[in-house]
Amino acid sequence: GENVEQHPSTLSVQEGDSAVIKCTYSDSASNYFPWYKQELGKRPQLIIDIRSNVGEKKDQRIAVTLNKTAKHFSLHITETQPEDSAVYFCAAGTYKYIFGTGTRLKVLA
């Protein structure tokens, strides 16, 4: 069935360093790839998204890249800050999303 794999499951970085989270998907029909950030006890909130006709998108310290041929997409966070600590989910889909299993990011001050 359709699947989204996400790695790593946990990631610890020093404040100011970069963090990279990678996802792969199986459904070739997927054309929309959002990333959500979920803080403890809160709802998932969209931080950035990319569509299949774009290879890269950047918003301040956050960037996402997409390789449709390889069915890979990645989230890059630069100059990490303690408030970036959260669980990050990738998703892939069309009318519905399949979510990855999440990455718990810890930014150490």
Added chain:
Amino acid sequence: DAGVIQSPRHEVTEMGQEVTLRCKPISGHNSLFWYRQTMMRGLELLIYFNNNVPIDDSGMPEDRFSAKMPNASFSTLKIQPSEPRDSAVYFCASSRTSGGVHTDTQYFGPGTRLTVL
């Protein structure tokens, strides 16, 4: 914009009882999704409505679960009878279809934390 509204925020019930979760999507959004989140299984899509019609309910775990959307402003997810393994956070999300392609951002509600004893 008030965002997606869910009620109750917390529900504690005993095994065998009926549970009803409620959702009001963002005004103008015509797609609504119910998700379940647990540590073991992550975020699972239970059911998807478009223009108040259930389109995909392949994620509904079993017949004890049912969902309705009587109008564009309201949806319910019902569990009857509830079991301890139903304990989870249930999220409702909504989006707006554009050009017939359902690839718009989904906005999540605050969730309902359900505990079945």
